[in-house]
Amino acid sequence: MDIDDILADLDAATVPQETLDIQLLTRLWVAERVAPELLVWPDDLISRITERMSAQVELIEEQTATMDPKSSFGLIVLQTEMERVKFLVRSYLRARLAKVDAHPLYYNEGEPAGRLSVEEKQYLTAHQTLLEAHYGASFLGQFPAQLQRMDDPAGGISMVETPDAERAVFVRALRDAGLVRMPGRDESWDVKRGDVRVVRWSAVRDLVEIGDLELI
Structure with missing residues (x-):
């Protein structure tokens, strides 16, 4: 253990939980704005x-x-x-909802859907309902029934647009x-603590999610 580790342990022990939560929220805010796709929803942190x-x-009202x-x-x-x-x-929240708006079908099911909060899932359902109604009234309603699906995988080609996992991001170890x-x-x-690199998101996604790297 080096001096940085010792200082980090002391900080964690002496800094109030409220301050630690704001620091974590700030880092999550930066990461969410940088990441090409939604990161996992921090339910406990947001609740606190x-x-x-x-x-x-x-308290403000009383004073x-x-x-x-x-x-x-x-x-x-x-x-x-x-x-x-x-x-x-x-x-x-705006950064997260912008990603939901950009790729609603992608976040509608499977593993990506598990990254949404309950409220975001409700928003996505309402968003998708309105979008399908609009497209149906505008042009999809004129197509044969088998061609009206917005997520049709026919021909082995998915119509669901996905986030750009090959986008470059800045990360710190x-x-x-x-x-x-x-x-x-x-x-x-060879990832060493303190390293800063520009890499493709697909190469570091897992390391970011487990906390080995952070987006900057």
């Missing part, structure tokens, strides 16, 4: 953050009602911090992770 925000709203001059500065700090967290949550094959190139990357 939304519960704290609800408690902060109640505003009393109008105590001594607490006015603390109230401003609390409101500012809450607005910062709200921005992160909203921007994070959080720990040593061994050799990673570079698709389309006759070379490997």
